[in-house]
Amino acid sequence: xxxxxxxxxxxxxxxxxxxxxxxxxxxxxxxxxxxxxxxxxxxxxxxxxxxxxxxxxxxxxxxxxxxxxxxxxxxxxxxxxxxxxxxxxxxxxxxxxxxxxxxxxxxxxxxxxxxxxxx
Amino acid sequence: xxxxxxxxxxxxxxxxxxxxxxxxxxxxxxxxxxxxxxxxxxxxxxxxxxxxxxxxxxxxxxxxxxxxxxxxxxxxxxxxxxxxxxxxxxxxxxxxxxxxxxxxxxxxxxxxxxxxxxxxxxxxxxxxxxxxxxxxxxxxxxxxxxxxxxxxxxxxxxxxxxxxxxxxxxxxxxxxxxxxxxxxxxxxxxxxxxxxxxxxxxxxxxxxxxxxxxxxxxxxxxxxxxxxxxxxxxxxxxxxxxxxxxxxxxxxxxxxxxxxxxxxxxxxxxxxxxxxxxxxxxxxxxxxxxxxxxxxxxxxxxxxxxxxxxxxxxxxxxxxxxxxxxxxxxxxxxxxxxxxxxxxxxxxxxxxxxxxxxxxxxxxxxxxxxxxxxxxxxxxxxxxxxxxxxxxxxxxxxxxxxxxxx
Numbered sequence: 001x002x003x004x005x006x007x008x009x010x011x012x013x014x015x016x017x018x019x020x021x022x023x024x025x026x027x028x029x030x031x032x033x034x035x036x037x038x039x040x041x042x043x044x045x046x047x048x049x050x051x052x053x054x055x056x057x058x059x060x061x062x063x064x065x066x067x068x069x070x071x072x073x074x075x076x077x078x079x080x081x082x083x084x085x086x087x088x089x090x091x092x093x094x095x096x097x098x099x100x101x102x103x104x105x106x107x108x109x110x111x112x113x114x115x116x117x118x119x
Numbered sequence: 120x121x122x123x124x125x126x127x128x129x130x131x132x133x134x135x136x137x138x139x140x141x142x143x144x145x146x147x148x149x150x151x152x153x154x155x156x157x158x159x160x161x162x163x164x165x166x167x168x169x170x171x172x173x174x175x176x177x178x179x180x181x182x183x184x185x186x187x188x189x190x191x192x193x194x195x196x197x198x199x200x201x202x203x204x205x206x207x208x209x210x211x212x213x214x215x216x217x218x219x220x221x222x223x224x225x226x227x228x229x230x231x232x233x234x235x236x237x238x239x240x241x242x243x244x245x246x247x248x249x250x251x252x253x254x255x256x257x258x259x260x261x262x263x264x265x266x267x268x269x270x271x272x273x274x275x276x277x278x279x280x281x282x283x284x285x286x287x288x289x290x291x292x293x294x295x296x297x298x299x300x301x302x303x304x305x306x307x308x309x310x311x312x313x314x315x316x317x318x319x320x321x322x323x324x325x326x327x328x329x330x331x332x333x334x335x336x337x338x339x340x341x342x343x344x345x346x347x348x349x350x351x352x353x354x355x356x357x358x359x360x361x362x363x364x365x366x367x368x369x370x371x372x373x374x375x376x377x378x379x380x381x382x383x384x385x386x387x388x389x390x391x392x393x394x395x396x397x398x399x400x401x402x403x404x405x406x407x408x409x410x411x412x413x414x415x416x417x418x419x420x421x422x423x424x425x426x427x428x429x430x431x432x433x434x435x436x437x438x439x440x441x442x443x444x445x446x447x448x449x450x451x452x453x454x455x456x457x458x459x460x461x462x463x464x465x466x467x468x469x470x471x472x473x474x475x476x477x478x479x480x481x482x483x484x485x486x487x488x489x490x491x492x493x494x495x496x497x498x499x500x501x502x503x504x505x506x507x508x509x510x511x512x513x514x515x516x517x518x519x520x521x522x523x524x525x
Contacts, residue, residue: 002236005283010232015278016270016461019220021213034221038160045156065152072500075137076129082163083134087171093214097175100182100211 135303145375169511179211199450230297248371254382279362291368305516312494314346330400337407389418420480434522
């Protein structure tokens with residue numbers, strides 16, 4: 001039965017030791033989080049498909065979702081949603097990278113101290 | 120008015136196309152709505168990492184990693200390995216690396232889910248297309264070399280050669296249908312932008328070249344080979360590969376796409392003694408050399424020399440070598456696949472003196488060929504690598520060509 005095979009084997013480990021770039025606990029949680037992020041994107045796209053079909057036809061047939069094909073314009077809109085979505089989830093990566101470039105950032109408390117010292 | 124300044128958001132879109140524009144054929148797996156959207160998401164992840172995260176890694180290297188190394192060691196970073204090890208201590212590189220690795224792992228799981236759930240059905244289609252067809256020649260006794268068996272290249276479980284049962288094409292179907300995640304559509308409708316690029320290069324540079332027999336070594340399912348067979352319909356194209364699931368799938372795919380002057384042979388490129396000397400006018404490899412070992416590369420180069428007829432050519436398409444003028448940061452980033460994406464030979468291969476290896480294999484130094492090609496795709500639907508200004512170190516559809524004429 002292929003479903004059981006897929007359930008057992010889809011996530012199989014490839015041969016070769018897996019590298020860890022972060023603390024293993026952190027990387028584990030991040031891996032789970034990124035898969036949830038992926039599945040949320042999938043669910044959201046499905047809703048988008050449903051909405052477009054419902055608006056267009058008012059009736060939904062069984063096979064319509066799997067045979068749905070967006071126009072180039074629709075595909076671009078949907079792809080842009082993905083880009084926005086990824087940028088939103090990975091906000092901390094962007095901000096940490098911007099902080100690396102910015103330099104000279106001070107903590108709020110230190111600014112408070114400085115202002116206070118100026119009297 | 121410049122489109123980039125218009126108020127129509129879709130006109131400003133820059134990125135991978137929707138997966139539904141990819142070309143299908145008889146053996147292409149069925150994909151549900153959600154399986155398609157999983158691939159779209161993962162392609163966008165790779166795009167985001169290349170376009171929006173890598174610049175931050177570069178800034179971190181310039182402003183944190185390199186100065187820290189110099190402060191600690193009293194000298195600048197000396198080579199790409201020192202650069203990579205220094206990067207490993209920086210959160211920007213750590214986060215990018217973790218996400219890049221996860222995206223590849225998620226792509227494999229997604230592709231395997233799709234193909235395993237229907238592998239019996241795909242095997243039946245493959246059997247109907249290839250059974251008793253002498254254009255498929257398998258050798259179940261063929262030993263799989265260590266450079267393929269030790270780790271699964273690009274985290275693809277079972278690599279090119281493992282099968283769940285006799286007649287299985289799962290790994291061919293997984294490799295074919297979800298490579299889009301990594302390429303973002305830069306290889307075009309049938310993942311054949313590399314082959315079309317090579318054909319374009321040959322027709323422009325060797326206009327009188329009329330090969331009768333063409334061999335692609337390590338041609339897997341034929342992505343890069345079909346354009347050669349189509350461009351030279353009077354020639355016979357042969358693909359040699361280690362992996363039975365790839366070859367089985369490849370012949371079914373080729374026939375389904377109406378390409379009949381092509382055959383698939385299970386053999387190691389290191390020992391092609393099944394073919395007599397001077398059997399081919401053209402021997403091709405495409406993004407293949409980096410998956411070998413030093414000795415295998417030498418053996419394969421020697422075989423290409425033996426197999427070529429006078430007037431014949433050999434062409435190898437690969438990512439660029441680590442030349443002295445390539446910045447250490449770029450070298451370290453390109454080396455990522457060697458250490459973290461199960462491409463063990465990538466690093467050493469890209470520092471080899473390939474010209475010397477060609478000469479050692481018996482090619483005349485004056486006959487060596489050097490060039491550059493970028494993916495040729497249907498630009499109405501697919502992004503053009505030449506116009507894409509993102510850098511995805513090692514994965515872009517822009518390659519170097521090294522070869523020779525006999």
